[in-house]
Amino acid sequence: MKNLSLKSLSKTYFDPYAGSHYTALHDITLDVPAGEFVSVVGPSGCGKSTILNMVAGFIPHSGGEILVGGQPVKGPGPDRGVVFQSFALFPWKTVLENVGFGPKMRGVPKAERDEIAREYLAMAGLSHAADRYPNELSGGMQQRVGVVRALANKPDVLLMDEPFASVDAQTRMTLQEELTRIWEERRPTVLFITHDVPEAVFLANRVVVLSKGHVLADVPVPLARPRVWDKLVEDEEFKDLSNKVLALVRSA
Numbered sequence: 388m389k390n391l392s393l394k395s396l397s398k399t400y401f402d403p404y405a406g407s408h409y410t411a412l413h414d415i416t417l418d419v420p421a422g423e424f425v426s427v428v429g430p431s432g433c434g435k436s437t438i439l440n441m442v443a444g445f446i447p448h449s450g451g452e453i454l455v456g457g458q459p460v461k462g463p464g465p466d467r468g469v470v471f472q473s474f475a476l477f478p479w480k481t482v483l484e485n486v487g488f489g490p491k492m493r494g495v496p497k498a499e500r501d502e503i504a505r506e507y508l509a510m511a512g513l514s515h516a517a518d519r520y521p522n523e524l525s526g527g528m529q530q531r532v533g534v535v536r537a538l539a540n541k542p543d544v545l546l547m548d549e550p551f552a553s554v555d556a557q558t559r560m561t562l563q564e565e566l567t568r569i570w571e572e573r574r575p576t577v578l579f580i581t582h583d584v585p586e587a588v589f590l591a592n593r594v595v596v597l598s599k600g601h602v603l604a605d606v607p608v609p610l611a612r613p614r615v616w617d618k619l620v621e622d623e624e625f626k627d628l629s630n631k632v633l634a635l636v637r638s639a
């Protein structure tokens with residue numbers, strides 16, 4: 388796995404309607420060591436998705452540097468996997484084919500990529516759905532497929548932008564527990580964007596709080612793993628950390 392390093396990163400958008408520039412990010416410096424899970428929270432418009440889209444290589448940055456394993460990001464690449472809120476699965480492909488798509492693009496032969504896809508589907512408890520099509524799955528199952536599809540490509544860095552925002556509360560907790568379990572097994576470097584403070588704390592080793600395009604705080608989360616909601620929901624340290632991060636977001 389590789390580390391992710393943002394050095395004095397900035398982003399200025401040009402608004403063609405107003406004919407003016409808007410600086411969404413100022414001087415963001417952030418290091419995510421290889422194999423670490425970092426959540427990013429902050430009020431709407433503080434620049435969370437902008438950071439993720441620049442690290443993914445979807446949009447250019449205006450200043451500073453983005454390094455993955457010491458190499459500058461110049462565009463999208465297989466070293467970074469992305470999971471968005473919308474499932475974006477291929478509706479005409481089976482679940483197995485969806486999960487095997489990344490390896491297929493890298494030229495992995497069919498038997499081998501089917502084996503990889505089955506291994507990751509098993510990890511997420513989805514073996515039984517391998518031959519189904521996305522429209523035959525519940526929203527929670529589709530989102531699980533989206534996560535394992537990104538993981539099956541064995542990215543060094545996993546970028547997640549509110550991946551569980553559109554599923555119900557119960558499924559969301561299950562998905563959070565599954566994600567921590569899979570992360571512990573594979574240890575990709577993760578940047579996880581969310582509005583949900585308990586989710587950010589539950590998942591991460593560190594929670595970064597953004598405010599108006601700046602890093603306001605970087606809060607370590609030393610909670611033991613494996614993490615399960617039944618235990619953490621009553622845990623004083625978890626509650627204290629969540630309250631601390633919530634207060635920071637409110638002040639942002």
Ligand SMILES: Nc1ncnc2c1ncn2[C@@H]1O[C@H](COP(=O)(O)OP(=O)(O)OP(=O)(O)O)[C@@H](O)[C@H]1O
Nearest residue numbers: 400401402409411430431432433434435436437438
């Ligand atoms: N393409 C664009 N052109 C101009 N301004 C933009 C563009 N994309 C984002 N912005 C502005 O940059 C700022 C940061 O947006 P961004 O989407 O990164 O915030 P966010 O923290 O992810 O918000 P949310 O939580 O609501 O998704 C906002 O003020 C937004 O209006």
